[in-house]
Amino acid sequence: xxxxxxxxxxxxxxxxxxxxxxxxxxxxxxxxxxxxxxxxxxxxxxxxxxxxxxxxxxxxxxxxxxxxxxxxxxxxxxxxxxxxxxxxxxxxxxxxxxxxxxxxxxxxxxxxxxxxxxxxxxxxxxxxxxxxxxxxxxxxxxxxxxxxxxxxxxxxxxxxxxxxxxxxxxxxxxxxxxxxxxxxxxxxxxxxxxxxxxxxxxxxxxxxxxxxxxxxxxxxxxxxxxxxxxxxxxxxxxxxxxxxxxxxxxxxxxxxxxxxxxxxxxxxxxxxxxxxxxxxxxxxxxxxxxxxxxxxxxxxxxxxxxxxxxxxxxxxxxxxxxxxxxxxxxxxxxxxxxxxxxxxxxxxxxxxxxxxxxxxxxxxxxxxxxxxxxxxxxxxxxxxxxxxxxxxxxxxxxxxxxxxxxxxxxxxxxxxxxxxxxxxx
Numbered sequence: 001x002x003x004x005x006x007x008x009x010x011x012x013x014x015x016x017x018x019x020x021x022x023x024x025x026x027x028x029x030x031x032x033x034x035x036x037x038x039x040x041x042x043x044x045x046x047x048x049x050x051x052x053x054x055x056x057x058x059x060x061x062x063x064x065x066x067x068x069x070x071x072x073x074x075x076x077x078x079x080x081x082x083x084x085x086x087x088x089x090x091x092x093x094x095x096x097x098x099x100x101x102x103x104x105x106x107x108x109x110x111x112x113x114x115x116x117x118x119x120x121x122x123x124x125x126x127x128x129x130x131x132x133x134x135x136x137x138x139x140x141x142x143x144x145x146x147x148x149x150x151x152x153x154x155x156x157x158x159x160x161x162x163x164x165x166x167x168x169x170x171x172x173x174x175x176x177x178x179x180x181x182x183x184x185x186x187x188x189x190x191x192x193x194x195x196x197x198x199x200x201x202x203x204x205x206x207x208x209x210x211x212x213x214x215x216x217x218x219x220x221x222x223x224x225x226x227x228x229x230x231x232x233x234x235x236x237x238x239x240x241x242x243x244x245x246x247x248x249x250x251x252x253x254x255x256x257x258x259x260x261x262x263x264x265x266x267x268x269x270x271x272x273x274x275x276x277x278x279x280x281x282x283x284x285x286x287x288x289x290x291x292x293x294x295x296x297x298x299x300x301x302x303x304x305x306x307x308x309x310x311x312x313x314x315x316x317x318x319x320x321x322x323x324x325x326x327x328x329x330x331x332x333x334x335x336x337x338x339x340x341x342x343x344x345x346x347x348x349x350x351x352x353x354x355x356x357x358x359x360x361x362x363x364x365x366x367x368x369x370x371x372x373x374x375x376x377x378x379x380x381x382x383x384x385x386x387x388x389x390x391x392x393x394x395x396x397x398x399x400x401x402x403x404x405x406x407x408x409x410x411x412x413x414x415x416x417x418x419x420x421x422x423x424x425x
Contacts, residue, residue: 001106006095009102010082016123028125028155034108035129038136042072044159045265046191048147049167049201050184051310052258056167056201057146058287059262064142065089066281067271072135072143074128074156077406079289079304080413086131088138101134124148128155142269152190163265164191164220166211167201167258170309171339181207189214197221197268201261223264231260241267246275248282289409294416298326298394302413304406306334311343311403318399319348326397327352329390331383331412332404335362341370343404344377352393355379356386358407383408384415 003009020027032039045060047053057075064071071089078084083092093101105126112119121129135143145161147154169185185207192198192214200211202225215222223229229241233256237248241264248259259282266278273281291314292302305314322328330353334340347353355377357363366379380386390400402412 001110003099003102003106006083006098009098012102013082013123013126016121016126018122018124020122023153025153025155025158027119027121028128028158030112030119031105031108031121031125031129032132032158034112035105035133039132039159042132042135042140043142044161045142045144045163045165045269046147046156046159046161046193047144047165047167048151048154048188048191049165050170050307052167052201052261053146053165055258055287055290056165056262056265057144059259059282059285060144060165060265061087061090062281062285063262063266063273063278064144064269064271066277067266067273069141069271070139072131072138072140074131074135074143075146076124076127076148077304077410079292079406079410084288085127086134088134088140093134097134098130101130101137104133105129122155125155128158147191150184150190151188153187154190157191160193161191161196163268164193164196164198165201165261165265166191166198166203167261168309169203169207170307182210185210192218192220194218195220197223199223199261199265199268201225202257223268225257225260229260229264231256239263244275246279248279251283289406292409294413295400297396298398298400300391300394300400300402302402302409304409305403306338306405308339308342308346312346314401314403315346315348318401322399323397326395326399328399328401329393330354330401330403331356331386331390331408332402333357333383333408334364334404336364336368337362340364340368340373344370344373352390353377354386354390356383356408357381358383358405358411360407363405363407383411387412387415 047057054075057073061071061073073087076085086093145156145159147156151157166188169188171181189211198215198220200222203211232238236250237256237259239246239260263278289302289304294300294302303314305311318328328351330351332353333356355369357365366374394400402409
């Protein structure tokens with residue numbers, strides 16, 4: 001099979017299964033080996049965490065670029081289009097390069113299938129192989145690699161990074177890497193590699209010993225938030241690590257520890273960059289789908305918060321900044337495997353919530369929401385109609401929040417700006 005267009009590639013990727021019967025790394029290792037192990041030919045930083053891993057990855061990518069490094073970035077999910085998943089120096093992979101790399105990977109798959117007809121990749125393995133091959137072909141100095149889910153068994157866990165990063169640990173994806181927070185901590189500790197430093201962020205004390213034990217076993221130096229580096233937020237964000245002290249501008253709903261984690265990981269690479277340039281790199285970083293304001297009066301906010309911790313932070317902030325004369329309208333869908341009841345408990349009684357869905361297999365339909373949620377809130381299966389209906393109700397002091405899933409955020413961006421949301425060079 002030969003791909004002719006990026007549409008062909010993406011269509012094929014999403015026709016593949018999502019999971020192997022056996023949850024190991026044997027398939028991704030075989031395809032990477034047939035490609036010449038491109039993941040070993042580029043320096044990497046590996047990032048995991050229940051929340052903040054995407055933001056931290058974007059900050060790290062920008063810091064590396066400011067330091068003059070040719071920088072790859074592999075993140076998920078995408079907000080506007082698939083090409084966001086694989087970036088080079090802050091630019092999405094062009095369609096022509098996506099086709100080129102996919103044909104290279106596909107040719108190797110066909111060769112492997114001659115010896116083993118049962119050999120096949122799942123979607124995320126294929127995407128991971130695309131990213132590593134693209135970064136190698138473009139001779140990246142560094143690539144920032146965000147895990148898909150977890151750590152130990154994640155398909156990206158085939159690298160020996162210069163630095164490992166664990167941003168936070170909380171309850172999410174319990175059915176896959178849980179069910180307990182201790183199980184999740186064990187899984188995420190799997191990215192800690194022998195004699196390579198690890199930066200730990202906002203980690204609960206209850207599971208910190210699990211991570212420290214793994215670091216001790218691998219002889220990895222640990223840099224722990226609050227012990228080895230600090231961050232304080234008042235009118236601005238004050239960061240301190242060793243003899244480095246930097247002040248960053250405070251940004252709405254930006255977790256200060258995401259910034260601190262990224263800067264600490266960057267310092268461990270020992271790349272020359274003035275503190276003013278570090279400050280500039282952070283301040284200029286835009287993170288798609290995270291507190292993304294698409295209208296100011298009335299305010300319309302898109303945020304892909306999809307677990308308890310992220311949603312609590314988001315709603316707490318919006319309830320604080322909301323005008324006393326205004327209302328908070330919310331359009332929400334989530335994935336079926338999330339803690340739906342606990343998330344909806346975070347909304348206040350006066351919040352005007354509308355439930356919806358998106359055309360994605362894991363997305364909640366009406367009967368997937370808990371009974372008490374269905375009884376309390378209106379449901380509109382047509383997200384376009386639901387969104388326009390809420391927009392029409394807004395006064396200038398109101399806020400409309402679209403949240404619960406990056407898939408919904410992406411869908412609403414298509415509604416608001418269908419040309420720019422899908423256009424490519």
